[in-house]
Each structure stands twice: as structure tokens, then as C-alpha cells.
Amino acid sequence: MAGRLDLKGGRVELAHGGGGRAMERLIDELFRAAFANDWLAGGDDAARFEVPGGSMVMATDSHVVSPLFFPGGDIGSLAVHGTLNDVAMGGGQPRYLAAGFVLEEGFPLAELQRIVASMADASREAGVPVVAGDTKVVEAGQGDGVYITTTGVGTVLPGVAVGPERVRPGDRILVSGPLGDHGVAILSQREDIGFGTELRSDTAALHGLVAAMAEAVPDTHCLRDPTRGGLAAVLNEVAHASGTGMRIREADLPVREAVRAACEFLGLDPLNSANEGRLVAFCPPGSSDELLAAMRAHPLGWEAADIGEAVADERGFVQMETAFGGNRLVDWLYGEQLPRIC
Amino acid sequence: MAGRLDLKGGRVELAHGGGGRAMERLIDELFRAAFANDWLAGGDDAARFEVPGGSMVMATDSHVVSPLFFPGGDIGSLAVHGTLNDVAMGGGQPRYLAAGFVLEEGFPLAELQRIVASMADASREAGVPVVAGDTKVVEAGQGDGVYITTTGVGTVLPGVAVGPERVRPGDRILVSGPLGDHGVAILSQREDIGFGTELRSDTAALHGLVAAMAEAVPDTHCLRDPTRGGLAAVLNEVAHASGTGMRIREADLPVREAVRAACEFLGLDPLNSANEGRLVAFCPPGSSDELLAAMRAHPLGWEAADIGEAVADERGFVQMETAFGGNRLVDWLYGEQLPRIC
Numbered sequence: 097m098a099g100r101l102d103l104k105g106g107r108v109e110l111a112h113g114g115g116g117r118a119m120e121r122l123i124d125e126l127f128r129a130a131f132a133n134d135w136l137a138g139g140d141d142a143a144r145f146e147v148p149g150g151s152m153v154m155a156t157d158s159h160v161v162s163p164l165f166f167p168g169g170d171i172g173s174l175a176v177h178g179t180l181n182d183v184a185m186g187g188g189q190p191r192y193l194a195a196g197f198v199l200e201e202g203f204p205l206a207e208l209q210r211i212v213a214s215m216a217d218a219s220r221e222a223g224v225p226v227v228a229g230d231t232k233v234v235e236a237g238q239g240d241g242v243y244i245t246t247t248g249v250g251t252v253l254p255g256v257a258v259g260p261e262r263v264r265p266g267d268r269i270l271v272s273g274p275l276g277d278h279g280v281a282i283l284s285q286r287e288d289i290g291f292g293t294e295l296r297s298d299t300a301a302l303h304g305l306v307a308a309m310a311e312a313v314p315d316t317h318c319l320r321d322p323t324r325g326g327l328a329a330v331l332n333e334v335a336h337a338s339g340t341g342m343r344i345r346e347a348d349l350p351v352r353e354a355v356r357a358a359c360e361f362l363g364l365d366p367l368n369s370a371n372e373g374r375l376v377a378f379c380p381p382g383s384s385d386e387l388l389a390a391m392r393a394h395p396l397g398w399e400a401a402d403i404g405e406a407v408a409d410e411r412g413f414v415q416m417e418t419a420f421g422g423n424r425l426v427d428w429l430y431g432e433q434l435p436r437i438c
Numbered sequence: 439m440a441g442r443l444d445l446k447g448g449r450v451e452l453a454h455g456g457g458g459r460a461m462e463r464l465i466d467e468l469f470r471a472a473f474a475n476d477w478l479a480g481g482d483d484a485a486r487f488e489v490p491g492g493s494m495v496m497a498t499d500s501h502v503v504s505p506l507f508f509p510g511g512d513i514g515s516l517a518v519h520g521t522l523n524d525v526a527m528g529g530g531q532p533r534y535l536a537a538g539f540v541l542e543e544g545f546p547l548a549e550l551q552r553i554v555a556s557m558a559d560a561s562r563e564a565g566v567p568v569v570a571g572d573t574k575v576v577e578a579g580q581g582d583g584v585y586i587t588t589t590g591v592g593t594v595l596p597g598v599a600v601g602p603e604r605v606r607p608g609d610r611i612l613v614s615g616p617l618g619d620h621g622v623a624i625l626s627q628r629e630d631i632g633f634g635t636e637l638r639s640d641t642a643a644l645h646g647l648v649a650a651m652a653e654a655v656p657d658t659h660c661l662r663d664p665t666r667g668g669l670a671a672v673l674n675e676v677a678h679a680s681g682t683g684m685r686i687r688e689a690d691l692p693v694r695e696a697v698r699a700a701c702e703f704l705g706l707d708p709l710n711s712a713n714e715g716r717l718v719a720f721c722p723p724g725s726s727d728e729l730l731a732a733m734r735a736h737p738l739g740w741e742a743a744d745i746g747e748a749v750a751d752e753r754g755f756v757q758m759e760t761a762f763g764g765n766r767l768v769d770w771l772y773g774e775q776l777p778r779i780c
Contacts, residue, residue, distance in 0.1 A: 101547065103551055107543075107546055107547060108541045108543055108546075108547065108575055110577065111575075112573070112575050113575030119573065123571075126547070126551055126554055127554060127573070131557075131558050131571075133569065136569065136570075136571065142570060143536070143569035143570040147489065147492070147533070148593065149490045149492055150489070150490050150491055152591075154534060154536055154570050154589075156537065156538045156572050156587070156589055157572045158539065158573075158574045158587060159574070160540055191487075191489070192485070194485070194498035194589050196500035196538075196589070197500065198500050198587075200450065201451060202449050203450040204449055204450075205445050205448040205450065206447075208450065209445055209468055209472070212468055212472040215473075216473050225475045225477065226473045227475065227477035228478075228483070228496050228497050228589075229465075229473075229478065229498065230587075231454070231461065231464065231465060231469070232455045232780075233450055233451070233454050233455030234502050234582060234585075234777075235452065239580065239581065240580040240581075243574075245540075245572075245589075247496075251489065435575065435576075436576065438574075
């Protein structure tokens with residue numbers, strides 16, 4: 097890590113949006129420093145707060161994915177799923193959504209209509225209505241078609257209190273399905289590479305899966321969706337926040353054959369590739385069988401796997417036992433493998 | 439009004455973001471049609487919904503103002519005030535904010551820091567913390583420095599139920615202060631015109647004023663902040679939604695001399711010019727003196743004025759008695775006087 101943010105002469109880099117160390121530094125040294133409150137200090141994507149009558153969770157996500165349409169989804173469905181998932185990872189069941197659009201002058205209305213229809217479908221399927229919105233238009237050349245910021249609020253699942261600070265040595269690490277699909281689908285679309293087999297984004301709303309998991313194991317310690325930066329970023333963030341190390345086994349990582357092949361071809365690593373319909377759960381070792389069973393019983397978790405465990409390690413290292421029996425450090429990238437993944 | 443939206447061959451125009459008829463048509467025929475729910479059908483900037491323990495209000499606003507810094511504020515303070523005001527106009531006291539940033543590659547970090555510091559100041563001054571956020575970066579040339587989408591949630595003020603459908607013939611129309619400051623300040627900055635006197639944006643958080651008004655007259659029928667499209671757009675929207683006409687008196691409209699002069703010079707109308715720290719209230723005639731007194735007792739309402747009344751008129755016309763005793767129709771512009779005002 098190369099020193100602190102250069103707030104005098106520095107400029108915004110693509111890496112600052114990549115979900116890696118550069119973004120973490122920008123958020124920490126610029127945003128958290130200015131807003132200085134406990135919600136942001138927690139480092140979660142969702143904030144939990146009390147209102148008369150109970151606890152609520154709120155999360156926001158700006159979507160700038162390119163291309164706007166990709167196999168398995170588009171910016172509209174992604175903007176719904178992304179924010180619902182952030183609310184769900186905060187232990188909430190999303191109830192309402194708001195959407196702010198920044199449109200570029202000249203963008204075809206027919207494409208906008210397709211995107212909005214896809215958002216509406218995703219919202220209806222998830223049972224979470226879009227109740228408020230805003231539309232701004234910028235001059236041609238000051239945007240890229242459509243950017244969508246969605247914000248979700250939800251109610252907290254009874255008895256659930258998830259957060260990276262709750263992770264302890266011995267906790268099992270479970271993932272809900274194959275890794276890297278979204279990132280590879282976007283890249284294949286962008287580069288117009290087919291790989292002979294269809295790569296589709298995994299974009300999906302996970303709050304139903306989370307509800308089923310919370311019912312089975314309310315004491316789950318932490319939930320994360322491995323979006324920008326992929327599984328590697330989540331493991332490093334949680335290791336950092338909990339003061340534990342992580343040990344995972346490559347042989348147990350679920351990765352589709354097509355994704356593995358595409359990653360090899362493109363020089364990418366499925367560990368760093370983004371997901372939009374997967375979650376990582378950390379739970380006490382005694383409940384991991386039950387949690388895994390609950391995940392596998394759900395349509396969005398049937399390929400779930402136990403991939404390793406948190407271990408005592410003050411340095412917060414994330415290590416992987418390779419398929420050949422070796423050991424390798426799973427690093428947290430400085431930026432993203434590619435920009436505008438979500 | 440020239441027909442319906444051309445969803446086959448049409449393209450996004452700057453006018454679609456201008457707060458006038460073009461935007462209303464886009465929202466109605468594309469967004470409301472797709473999401474099809476009662477919250478959006480209401481046509482308010484804020485949505486009210488029930489949660490365990492009470493009612494809440496949620497509003498979202500994307501900010502793309504150009505220039506980013508202007509007399510009286512910047513995109514940071516504006517992004518806080520704009521959303522707090524939308525929550526307040528929904529009858530809510532804002533409690534929490536979320537902020538999503540779309541940053542352009544190459545934007546100076548020092549300027550970003552100034553903007554975020556200004557947001558943090560505005561948030562602290564308003565007593566409403568920013569509890570969740572997101573940051574995305576787009577390539578140079580795909581944005582314009584910084585776009586900020588803020589979303590606010592709030593609790594509903596006891597006994598308050600505001601909405602344009604509650605406006606009745608006879609209701610008084612009150613404005614909280616001089617009109618058009620923000621729009622003229624932005625334009626003067628953009629065109630680098632000084633006018634010999636300082637024009638400053640009125641950007642401010644109005645929820646304190648609204649709380650004072652709600653205490654004095656809980657039965658206030660409707661609250662609106664005249665942002666894009668100015669007072670003319672608010673009057674036409676409310677006339678349309680309530681099925682009443684509006685009659686205002688030019689002589690009673692509070693407009694600063696400098697704003698009037700600048701508007702004349704630039705060929706603008708203060709009635710269409712944007713405000714970011716003003717509100718329009720519609721109240722039963724019997725409570726208007728009390729409401730006006732409450733507004734004038736507040737630092738953000740001391741220049742408040744009674745400017746006219748709602749009248750029985752199924753056509754929903756907005757008419758103004760001119761300073762010379764004539765009568766003129768106050769039209770709703772197709773677009774905005776200028777783009778990217780907020």
C-alpha cells in the first residue's frame with residue numbers, strides 16, 4: 097500500500113471505484129473522515145438505525161455498469177438487486193426502494209424504457225416497490241447513457257445482528273454459489289468474446305435466501321455480498337475488521353468451468369471477479385451444517401459450499417490452500433480487474 | 439403540449455430534466471407506467487409509507503448542478519438540502535441520509551474533499567447524519583466531475599398529512615421568501631456575469647421551518663419546494679393534481695431587486711427560476727394569518743408573503759394579476775430556462 101491519499105495534488109482514478117484498497121482508502125480518508133459518525137465507521141454497505149417501533153436498515157448504491165445490457169441482466173435489474181442485497185447483508189428485509197436517474201442527452205427512449213421495465217420486473221419479483229424517484233439530464237458527452245442510484249430501506253430480521261466485528265476464530269465461511277459469474281459475463285460482453293459457452297451474470301435478489309438463513313441460524317455472525325473486488329475483497333475486509341485471519345481451500349471453491357476457462361484466457365482470477373447474486377456467510381462452527389442445509393434448500397443457494405474458516409491471526413492474512421497442496425496469500429487488489437463492473 | 443412521448447424513435451432531451459412539461463411527460467409515460475404503484479402515482483417528490491411503529495417519508499434526488507461551486511453553496515450542500523427539503527415537503531422530519539457518488543476519473547481530490555466537507559457541514563447543521571454511501575468512478579469524459587444522489591428518510595410530523603390533492607378553492611398560497619435566487623445565482627456564475635451586486639443561492643434546509651409551521655397549523659394542506667421550473671411549475675402541478683385554478687398577484691411576489699434586474703437582462707422570469715431554500719404552502723383561508731406569522735418568526739421565513747389563492751377552475755389555469763392591473767396566464771415551461779440547475 098503506497099502511503100496515504102494525496103489530497104493536495106491527487107486526482108480521482110478508476111481504481112478508486114474498484115472495490116479494492118484504493119477505494120477503501122478514498123472512503124476512509126476522505127468520506128469517513130468528513131462525515132465522522134458511527135454508522136460509516138462500521139464500514140458496512142448498509143446502516144442500521146432505530147426508529148420509533150424498531151430497527152431499520154438503509155443502503156444506497158450507484159450503478160454505472162458498462163455495457164448497460166449484458167447476459168443475464170441489465171443496469172435496471174442490477175440496480176434493484178444490488179441495493180436489495182446491501183440491505184439484506186445488513187440483516188434487513190428490504191421494504192421500499194427509491195431510484196435516481198442521471199440520463200445523457202440523446203439516449204434512446206426505447207432503451208430507457210427497456211431498462212425501466214426490467215427494474216420494474218425485478219422490483220415486483222422481489223416484492224419491494226420503487227416508491228420515490230428523481231430524473232436529471234446531462235448534456236451529451238457528460239454521461240454514458242444512464243446511471244442509476246438506488247436506495248433501499250428495510251426492517252431488521254428479528255434476532256439478527258450481523259457485522260464483521262462479530263467474526264471469531266473458528267467461524268466457518270460459506271458461499272452461496274459459484275464465484276465470478278457477473279464479472280466474467282460483463283467482460284465477455286465488453287470484449288465481445290463468446291468462449292463457445294454462455295456466461296451469464298448471477299444478478300439476483302438475495303433477501304429471500306437471507307430470510308431462510310436467519311430462520312435456520314439467527315446467530316449467523318456476518319453476511320457480505322462479494323461484488324466489486326470479489327471474494328478476495330470480502331475476506332480481506334472482514335479479516336481487517338474482525339482482527340482474525342482467514343483460511344480457505346481452493347478445491348472447495350465453487351467456480352463454473354466456463355468461468356474458470358474464461359478467467360484463464362483473460363488472465364483474471366475468479367477470486368477477484370465480481371458477483372451480484374452471491375453471498376458469503378460467517379457462522380459459528382456448531383451451526384454451519386444447519387446453515388449450509390438451509391442455503392442448499394433455497395433456489396439461490398443450492399450450490400452453496402463451505403470453503404474454509406476464520407483463524408486466529410492478528411495480521412489478518414487471508415490464505416488459501418491450493419489445489420496442489422501449497423499455500424498462497426489471497427491479496428486484496430489495489431483497484432478492480434476492470435472498471436464499471438456494476 | 440405536443441402529443442405523447444415518442445418511445446420508438448425518441449431520445450432523451452435536456453428538457454426532460456428541466457422540471458417542466460417534458461419532464462412530467464417522461465416521468466408519467468415511462469417511469470410511472472412501468473412501476474405502476476400508488477406512491478409514484480401521487481406525483482410527490484417524497485413517498486410516505488407505514489412501518490412497524492409509525493409512518494415514514496422517503497425521498498431521493500440526483501444532483502448534477504454545474505458549476506459545482508456557486509455563490510452561496512456547492513453541489514455538496516445542495517445535495518443535502520435538496521433531499522432534506524423533499525422529505526420535509528412530504529410532511530416528514532428527516533432523520534437519516536444516504537449518498538451515492540459518481541466521480542469522473544481525473545477529478546481533483548482536493549475539490550472532492552471541499553465538496554464532501556460542505557456536505558458534512560450541511561448534514562451536521564441540519565442534524566441529519568449521512569449513514570450510508572457508495573462511490574463509483576467513470577472514465578474521463580463520461581461524467582462531469584461529481585454527480586451526487588442523496589436519499590433521505592424521515593418520520594412523519596404528528597397530525598400532518600400534506601398533498602396536492604388536499605388543496606381546495608379558497609386556500610391561501612404562501613411563499614417563504616424571495617423567489618428565483620438560486621437559478622439566477624447559478625446562471626450568473628455560469629455566464630460569469632456579476633451584475634454589480636452579489637447574487638447568492640438561497641440553498642438551505644427547510645425542515646426546521648416546516649416543523650414550526652406544522653406546530654402552528656397542522657392542517658396545512660400542501661407543501662412544495664419550487665426547485666426546477668420555479669414557482670410556475672409548482673402552481674401548475676398543484677392546480678393539475680387538485681383540480682383547482684390558482685390566482686396570484688404580481689405585486690405581492692417577493693423578488694429581490696438584483697434578481698429582478700438580472701432576469702430582465704437575461705430574458706428570464708423569476709416565476710420560472712429555481713429556488714433551493716424556499717417553500718410554497720397551501721392552507722385553509724382561516725389559518726393563513728397564523729401560518730404566515732409562524733413562517734415570519736423563523737429565520738428562513740422572515741420574508742414570507744401571501745401571494746394569492748386557489749380558485750374554482752376545472753381547467754386548472756394559473757393566472758396572475760400583473761402589477762399594472764392586467765391578467766396573464768402563468769405557463770408551465772416545456773423544459774427549463776437552463777439545464778443542470780440542481
